[in-house]
Amino acid sequence: MRSDTQTSGIGGVPVAAPAPTASDKIPAHVWRTAGVVVFGAVMGMLDTSLVNIGLRTIGNDLGASLATIQWVASAYLLALGVSLTVCGWLARRVGVTRLWLGALVAFTLTSVACAFAPTAGWLIGMRVLQGLAAGLMIPAGQTILGQAAGPQRMGRVMGVVGIAVVGAPAIGPTIGGLMLAHWSWEWLFLINIPFGLIGLALGLRYLPESSGMPMQRLDVLGVVLAGGGVSAVVYGLSEIGTTGSVTSLSVWLPVVLGLAGLAGFLTRALRSERPLLDVRLFAIPGFRAATTAGFFAGGAMFGVMVLLPLYFQVLHGTGLIRTGVDLLSYGVGGIVMLPLGGRLTDRFGGGRVAVVGNLAIAAAVLPLAFLPADANGILIQFLLFVAGMATGVGAMPLVSSAYAAVRREQLPDATAFVNIMQRVGGAVGVALAAVILSRAAAFGWSPAAAYHLAFAALAGLSLTASAASLVLRNQQRRASRLAATGGAGATLDR
Incomplete structure (x- = not known):
């Protein structure tokens, strides 16, 4: 237990650390870590708003209907929900820095694959892989920051990441509109390449080293219940925007199945000594x-x-x-x-x-x-x-x-x-x-x-x-x- 993050109370029970003072400055290495992680956060948050702006253009170019091309956005969100559930297990298994770097590389490579997609089906498949990578990269980056900053500095450091969370979606429509006005839709994905390369170079240089530890095997059933449950609930809720009704089969059935899956995961996790x-x-x-x-x-x-x-x-x-x-x-x-x-x-x-x-x-x-x-x-x-x-x-x-x-x-x-x-x-x-x-x-x-x-x-x-x-x-x-x-x-x- 680190002395800079917690103090011990009676019986070793953790108690709140004292409030930070005005002189509690954040070390330079923590700010460097925050700057690196922001590259990943910007990529993940900006990508969603950029692609959503270009869905109609992409569908026209690939000869796909709007109903089909909507899966370019939906598949990304559903895959992201699945990978969020295994992020913690992978971070402990391979180390959180290695996980972030690997997810960054995967996100960049799948961005290239999306840009050169010959068909809508190919593009949707690559968006699944891209969503899996994003679902690992964003929480892994936040974990790195949380471990580097400590609780007394958490607010200031997370405020930097928050700039990407709030700012990227807000400027995404402007950037996407300008790009589509002058370039082809492929650039909506290719723009991730410089971010990915810069982030990888900075990550290899500045992120703290981390190592994994021996872990129990991956709880596949837990992944199915938790990841499938989250994805089904999110999908069912998003279908409300398409159908305009909460009573539609495509809305209530995924939500009910998703909640059942989450209930099953909760029961399983409470009974396990080392849950997913x-x-x-x-x-x-x-x-x-x-x-x-x-x-x-x-x-x-x-x-x-x-x-x-x-x-x-x-x-x-x-x-x-x-x-x-x-x-x-x-x-x-x-x-x-x-x-x-x-x-x-x-x-x-x-x-x-x-x-x-x-x-x-x-x-x-x-x-x-x-x-x-x-x-x-x-x-x-x-x-x-x-x-x-x-x-x-x-x-x-x-x-x-x-x-x-x-x-x-x-x-x-x-x-x-x-x-x-x-x-x-x-x-x-x-x-x-x-x-x-x-x-x-x-x-x-x-x-x-x-x-x-x-x-x-x-x-x-x-x-x-x-x-x-x-x-x-x-x-x-x-x-x-x-x-x-x-x-x-x-x-x-x-």
Whole structure:
């Protein structure tokens, strides 16, 4: 147990470490590690928004219907859900740095294969492999950062990664639109090559060495239950946007099967001494509270990211490139605020910061539920900028708190759970907006009224995330009091 991350309470029970001081500077090697990991995060997050923009163009060039070419996006997300469940096992088996480097290489090579895909079927197959690589690369990078930074610096370091999480999807439509306007769709994938090569060179030079350890055999049934369950739930929820109904067979059947698979995995994991993923992490109050709040925060964040482009294109009649430009204020707001959000998290605790941040997100999104379709553009840009800033102090502090609540050796499983909860929460947020928009005509609503209700619903998710963050804040206060008095039973919740 490292003395710089935890102190021991009565009976060796871990207690909260003291709050960082203003002089608690982050070593240069940690910032170098963060800079390297950001390359992988940018690739994974930017790739999704770039490819989604080009789906129609890709389908026309490959002679595939829209229903078929949609699988280019869906296959990526489903594969990502599967690999998230084995990330922790692989990190322990081969070492987290080796896993990140291998996933980076695989992501880059599959990007090349996607660019030269001769048919839609080939492209979909390569996107499956690319999604598997991304599902390993993102949590592995977060594990490396968490182990390098330690709990007292987690907020500031994760704030750097958050720039990619918030900024890349926001600028993706602009970059994708400009690329499609001047180049062929293949460049949507080829752009990953320089990122991959630079990331590999920097990773080999600067990332800390890690080695694996002898492990039990991979629990294949656990992978099927957990990976298949997550993927089925995400797929079923995403089908709501296609069918416009929650009663469609393609919606409820995958969700029911997915939940059954997850229930089976949970039962199996609780009975196993060394499960595929350690579900007992949810017995840690700080981790449980942070991931629960992160579920709702992810729903609001991903829902807003999907709803905003449609809002501009449908209600304001803007083109693809102009829509991307209009979304820049949201990404810029997040980029500006994330470093400060990280510092506030390390100083005051992620729970307190996330309570305020998610309230601010709701306050910025809720006016969009009342503005008319011809609302002043400057006002809308101001609201988006504020929403982006609020996201910087609403979502990432929850991630930092979840990682700070567990021990170093538990980080591989913790990062997998955090990403799974965010993904499923994001699918719920997107599905919620899709149901409202698709049912508007059936209830006789105008398009403006439908978007108003959708924004109000997403603001409600942010309020729920704020309420859940309040639970996290209370857990962190309790841990701090126990640490100050030398009491037992506190976990590292900062």
